[in-house]
Amino acid sequence: MINFTTVNDLISPSFGGVGEAIDALVQKALAYKANPFTDKSLGTNKRIGCLFLNPSMRTRLSTQIAAQNLGMEAIIFNVGNEGWMLEFEEEAIMSGTSVEHVKDAAPIFGKYFDILAIRTFPSLKNRDDDYSELYIKQFIKYAGIPVVSLESATLHPLQSLTDIITITESFKEQRKPKIVLTWAPHVKPLPQCVANSFSQWVNAWDKADFVITHPEDYELSSAFTKGATIMHDQNEALKDADFVYVKNWSTFNDYGKMYESDPKWMMTNKKLELTNNAKVMHCLPVRRNVELSDEILDGPNSIVTLEASNRVWAAQAVLAEILKGNG
Numbered sequence: 270m271i272n273f274t275t276v277n278d279l280i281s282p283s284f285g286g287v288g289e290a291i292d293a294l295v296q297k298a299l300a301y302k303a304n305p306f307t308d309k310s311l312g313t314n315k316r317i318g319c320l321f322l323n324p325s326m327r328t329r330l331s332t333q334i335a336a337q338n339l340g341m342e343a344i345i346f347n348v349g350n351e352g353w354m355l356e357f358e359e360e361a362i363m364s365g366t367s368v369e370h371v372k373d374a375a376p377i378f379g380k381y382f383d384i385l386a387i388r389t390f391p392s393l394k395n396r397d398d399d400y401s402e403l404y405i406k407q408f409i410k411y412a413g414i415p416v417v418s419l420e421s422a423t424l425h426p427l428q429s430l431t432d433i434i435t436i437t438e439s440f441k442e443q444r445k446p447k448i449v450l451t452w453a454p455h456v457k458p459l460p461q462c463v464a465n466s467f468s469q470w471v472n473a474w475d476k477a478d479f480v481i482t483h484p485e486d487y488e489l490s491s492a493f494t495k496g497a498t499i500m501h502d503q504n505e506a507l508k509d510a511d512f513v514y515v516k517n518w519s520t521f522n523d524y525g526k527m528y529e530s531d532p533k534w535m536m537t538n539k540k541l542e543l544t545n546n547a548k549v550m551h552c553l554p555v556r557r558n559v560e561l562s563d564e565i566l567d568g569p570n571s572i573v574t575l576e577a578s579n580r581v582w583a584a585q586a587v588l589a590e591i592l593k594g595n596g
């Protein structure tokens with residue numbers, strides 16, 4: 270693995286397919302969970318630069334801990350509020366607010382660090398711009414070192430790897446789990462990243478019956494959902510679910526809008542009765558009693574803390590693969 274920005278970065282001649290590559294990475298992560306310091310010298314004298322153009326709690330801390338477990342130094346830089354405003358467009362005439370071009374900044378990061386990890390964000394104004402993933406692609410083009418996505422304009426691969434680790438760890442039956450990704454209400458339009466990425470990874474994994482449910486008008490890009498069953502009746506979708514992944518996202522077609530925050534889509538204990546005593550997941554941060562009820566988050570079916578704690582092992586597995594140069 271050279272970069273880690275999408276599930277497709279796992280495609281390698283060493284594995285039979287992406288599903289096998291995901292399983293191998295999950296097992297590596299679970300091995301680190303059992304023995305965090307087995308590779309404590311792998312990153313000796315190496316540095317990872319973690320650049321944040323958008324806020325974070327879990328991603329920032331878990332990546333830092335993962336790097337430390339591998340003996341690697343992590344340097345955090347909140348570019349969004351501490352650095353110069355970067356320009357990403359080629360041939361830009363920089364007479365506006367941008368101070369420094371990525372083609373000048375990224376090669377410097379390439380000299381300072383061994384791995385560059387970046388959190389960018391979507392504008393939610395121009396779909397073509399967001400889905401071109403210009404920011405992360407420009408860092409890959411100009412840094413000259415491996416790049417790890419800490420969430421981009423359209424995807425959140427470390428979160429999705431964590432989610433599959435958590436599902437693998439929590440499901441012991443000898444059959445495919447039924448996983449339901451359900452849209453939830455919110456107070457403002459959010460990116461599609463987590464939902465896109467979860468769909469991309471679960472479809473590539475191909476080890477579950479995967480259902481996505483959302484109000485009409487909240488279709489995600491078929492580039493990520495292809496392979497899943499899509500339903501607009503949430504109650505019908507939840508029937509016999511083993512895992513319910515709750516997440517809000519804004520509209521993809523009429524891009525970046527929020528048409529409704531209909532409270533009836535909030536996940537509650539009443540709806541859990543329709544499921545196979547499902548475990549409930551959310552990437553966090555979560556709006557309590559808007560997306561998910563207190564009763565669920567504080568109850569026995571919630572695995573959100575387990576899920577967030579697994580972010581460390583996902584990051585550690587990915588950083589180790591890059592440090593070992595496993596392609």
Ligand code: CP
Nearest residue numbers: 325326327328552553
């Ligand atoms: N789930 C997640 O990415 O959390 P943070 O935004 O706090 O990093």
